[in-house]
Amino acid sequence: MKSTLILLTCLAGLVAILPLCAQQVEHKTNSQAPPAQVKQASSPTDTGQGERAFKQNCARCHDAPQGFSPRISGAVIRHMRVRASLSEQDERAILHFLNP
């Protein structure tokens, strides 16, 4: 009886935790974390615009780098401007996204 109670308690805890874990996984899946180190908070609108621009221009060919120094973000975005023929607006948005 006692073991059944413990088992039920564990199952209830698992049921409670799983959605939270799933939400975290979903959050990780859906949001494209900026590769460069984040220095300061930026507005969600700017980040969303940059994320969208990154997905539309860069991620169609390759994944985002898992991380790189913000000191090369200027070189990265200039390379991508040439390679992907970025518009000026997208260039700014992606630069902000990579290096907020």
Added chain:
Amino acid sequence: MPVLESDESKIMLIAEATRHSLARCAIPALLAFCMASIGSAAQDGQGQNVPLISGGVGFVTSTNGGNTTYIPVISPVLAAPIGSHVLVESRAIILDPFSPKGGGKTGYNGNLFLGLTYLQADLLASRHVTVVAGEFLTPFATYNERLSPIWIGNFQDAPLTFGVGTMETASSVGGMLRGSAFATDHVSADYAVYFSAASTNQQFTAERASGGRGSLYFPTAHLEVGASYGRQLQNVHENFEGFHVWWEPPSTALRLRSEYARGAHADGYWVEADYRLSRFNGGESFVGRFEPVFRMQQTFRSQPDSNDGLPSANTQQADFGLDYRLPHEVRINTSYSREFSSTGNRNIWQTGIVYRFLFPTWRGK
């Protein structure tokens, strides 16, 4: 240039296409723009324009019709901003393919290859125009510019139509104008037009040619359509036409890419589909790191031409791949291909592991 024995590997195709050895001209040029960039970065003081070194290093095996080739490869990229409007960038490839001698002999045959893929200076002239000078990747269709890096392409080998429109060398020496023509919330357009001079220089081989590419991208539908044109202006003047369609159906992890290319003596197409399993349990899970890939290719030969890089007879090829993304920018590629041709059917097995790197050229404050 060393003669490469097998023709199936993308790396070897690109190596054959570049046909340039890193030698006396290239190394001083690279050093020069590095020095210029060092001065420039020190002057702007913003710390955001430090030159970068990127690229991929990998090891690939390819078994084509029973013959196995092992290919260690490194493909570094150097990008150095100078001031606020100039970028000098270059990509090289160093590979040493080797294969068993066969015929009862022990040991391996190998050929070390060092080559520049491109070395170009980019001037950001205006919002819509970038002027490119030097040796650059020929802007025909999409594969050459977008998918040829070893850390990007889903398959180790290039499509069968890779040689069409890229003028054999896949690189041009001359000038190019490119950029974003316009961009709205509903559609954006980009373009590239170029002229290449004939060059027999060992370091920068190119054919006299001109051409360009234009494409439209519809963000809402995640759809890109484009067309390319190239004209060879030396020896026999020939035209090349290409069309491409890329589509990522919204709200799915499916990605479709396709190209059609036509030359004077042959034409062909490829269609590639990949599906990212990261939608299941996230991209960091065991299952989510897998990416199944499929590519269908077909080429049609109308007249013999030993120089266009396409098979000598009509060919159909189906490629089945499975990529696995390990942590820390490492990716494993595997694929099986079955090629059907009147000259003989064959199996192609390929595996590879590639590490992609990206870091500043020097430490900053």
